[in-house]
Amino acid sequence: MKRQAAYLSILKDFFRCGIAGWCLEILFTSVEAWMRGDVKMMGTTSVIMFPIYAAGAILPDIVKWCDRWLSGLPDFLKADREEISPVALKLRHGLIYMVLIYTGEYIAGSFLMTKGLCPWDYSQWPDQIHGVIRLAFIPFWFGTGLLFESLCTH
Secondary structure, X not given: OHHHHHHHHHHHHHHHHHHHHHXXXXXXXXXXXXXXXOOOOOOOOOOOHHHHHHHHHHHHHHXXXXXXXXXXXXXXXXXXXXXXXXXXXXXXXXXXXXXXHHHHHHHHXXXXXXXXXXXXXXXXXXXXXXXXXXXXXXXXXXXXXXXXXXXXXX
């Protein structure tokens, strides 16, 4: 029974993150359209993006593991909520999420490009890496990671 409840919880988290990712992408691309002069502000996404965003559901567990690992290092602040300020904890988590999301975006984008299925191409931007990630998105991925954490923390 506990195992079923755990699977159901994980499934809910996957759907929460997948839908949140879609919504964020539609909002982001709507703002981009508006900045290009499109008063309709049409936002877009791809069905391919759902499982990529849904994978964000596993990120909080990875960050918890990172907290435990970092707490074991000498002279490093304990990750326990009682021993580190909430702001420092959010900053640390946001940075870890940002790195994890960039890693996932790079791997997923590179794989999808080899199949001709990648729904994004940043090759025209000066801050791009191999056309699959943009450094300008650092604050967005930082915030998205914290959003996914809030969606998946029960």
